[in-house]
Amino acid sequence: MPSLSVTTVSPARRVRGRLRVPGDKSISHRYALIAACAEGSSRLLNYAPGADCQSTLACLRGLGIAIEANGPQAVTLAGHGFDAWRVPAAALDAGNSGTTMRMLAGLVAAQPFTTRLIGDESLSRRPMRRVIEPLTRMGATIEAADGHAPLTIHGARLHAVHHTAEVPSAQIKSAVLFAGLHAEGTTSIAEPAATRDHTERALAAFGVIVVTNGAMVSIEGGQRATAQALTVPGDFSSAAFWMVAAAALPGSRVEIEDVGLNPTRTGLVSVLRRFGARVDVQQTDVAAGEPRGTIIVEYDRTSGVDIAPDEVPGLIDELPAIAALASRGGRVSVRGAGELRVKESDRIAAIVAGFRGLGIPADERPDGFLIHGDGTPAGGIADARSDHRMAMAFAIAALAARAPSRIEGSDAVAVSYPGFFETLDGLVA
Ligand code: S3P
Numbered sequence: 001m002p003s004l005s006v007t008t009v010s011p012a013r014r015v016r017g018r019l020r021v022p023g024d025k026s027i028s029h030r031y032a033l034i035a036a037c038a039e040g041s042s043r044l045l046n047y048a049p050g051a052d053c054q055s056t057l058a059c060l061r062g063l064g065i066a067i068e069a070n071g072p073q074a075v076t077l078a079g080h081g082f083d084a085w086r087v088p089a090a091a092l093d094a095g096n097s098g099t100t101m102r103m104l105a106g107l108v109a110a111q112p113f114t115t116r117l118i119g120d121e122s123l124s125r126r127p128m129r130r131v132i133e134p135l136t137r138m139g140a141t142i143e144a145a146d147g148h149a150p151l152t153i154h155g156a157r158l159h160a161v162h163h164t165a166e167v168p169s170a171q172i173k174s175a176v177l178f179a180g181l182h183a184e185g186t187t188s189i190a191e192p193a194a195t196r197d198h199t200e201r202a203l204a205a206f207g208v209i210v211v212t213n214g215a216m217v218s219i220e221g222g223q224r225a226t227a228q229a230l231t232v233p234g235d236f237s238s239a240a241f242w243m244v245a246a247a248a249l250p251g252s253r254v255e256i257e258d259v260g261l262n263p264t265r266t267g268l269v270s271v272l273r274r275f276g277a278r279v280d281v282q283q284t285d286v287a288a289g290e291p292r293g294t295i296i297v298e299y300d301r302t303s304g305v306d307i308a309p310d311e312v313p314g315l316i317d318e319l320p321a322i323a324a325l326a327s328r329g330g331r332v333s334v335r336g337a338g339e340l341r342v343k344e345s346d347r348i349a350a351i352v353a354g355f356r357g358l359g360i361p362a363d364e365r366p367d368g369f370l371i372h373g374d375g376t377p378a379g380g381i382a383d384a385r386s387d388h389r390m391a392m393a394f395a396i397a398a399l400a401a402r403a404p405s406r407i408e409g410s411d412a413v414a415v416s417y418p419g420f421f422e423t424l425d426g427l428v429a
Pocket of ligand 1: 172
């Protein structure tokens with residue numbers, strides 16, 4: 001059902017401040033899922049507070065894992081090993097979270113019982129054949145509605161396969177690796193382009209050996225994960241909105257502390273520099289294989305930026321934010337990003353419609369978009385289409401406008417960034 005929430009965003013001359021962002025969503029999902037396979041109690045700090053990562057915890061509870069939330073973003077999972085997972089009494093609801101559904105599919109495919117995975121309207125429209133196909137070849141039987149959720153997964157004793165993924169997707173890679181961890185033999189997956197490698201790093205942090213050889217990753221089945229105490233870094237994809245706002249609005253400066261700096265995620269840094277911003281990245285630490293540190297972005301000048309297809313996997317989730325770079329002037333051109341059409345919304349259509357609604361010229365391409373900012377936009381109405389990253393991108397674009405704008409469906413931000421609008425208020429004050 002379309003959301004009726006609306007937030008009015010007023011024009012702002014600039015953004016300034018020092019802040020932290022919520023824990024990384026991708027890493028939180030992985031730590032929770034692997035901790036649930038491990039034996040012993042894992043303690044996760046700075047676990048992502050958004051609805052998506054709570055969906056992962058709810059699904060794991062449905063599989064019999066005892067999970068305690070002690071204090072803000074501190075989660076303890078009592079793992080008793082993968083064999084202790086229980087037949088779920090009801091369908092497991094992944095909500096809006098594609099990462100939950102696809103990665104969990106890889107795990108329950110190896111259980112000796114049947115699991116039904118459901119999701120919201122958006123998730124039920126997203127392609128699942130990309131995981132159904134390799135998991136079926138490994139030995140699971142999966143019923144789906146024409147390649148879409150709900151998924152009924154009849155788990156089985158899996159055997160290793162080599163899988164060649166057709167689209168670059170860390171979710172596919174992770175589903176196959178998680179299944180491979182519980183399969184007989186060595187499972188491998190080759191990707192058409194490198195995607196985020198959090199699963200590889202997280203498995204290693206839990207004591208599982210994963211071998212990466214160029215574009216191929218492999219895992220030997222039957223290894224056991226060991227419980228860990230880990231702290232999730234801040235989410236670079238959430239930081240991205242403030243980084244873009246600072247790059248686009250004259251006089252801005254933001255300093256974001258304790259952000260994940262995994263190089264498979266930070267493609268936006270080079271984009272902002274090409275656009276004309278001053279960006280300083282200071283790595284302070286590496287924990288559980290994940291680099292983290294401080295990012296400072298200052299406005300300098302604006303120009304045009306072209307995103308090439310080979311850059312897309314390294315900034316796929318940042319493309320809605322990147323569109324907002326050109327809200328007041330300059331140009332953003334994106335190609336080779338057809339995957340945007342199967343995210344939480346058809347992000348190409350949503351970006352173009354929303355930006356036009358705010359008075360910013362935008363054109364759709366089959367595999368991308370062109371935003372050509374043209375002075376100060378009028379402002380207006382943009383529909384987030386129940387997509388968290390669209391709501392945040394429109395809010396940032398609206399800062400550049402002449403008059404207040406209405407962001408419809410703004411409550412979607414809670415999927416990855418509860419408190420987004422409160423932080424925005426602080427940065428424009
Ligand atoms: C994610 C991978 C990406 C990304 C998504 C999170 C992950 O999706 O867009 O937000 O955590 O593995 P794909 O794997 O479908 O590219």
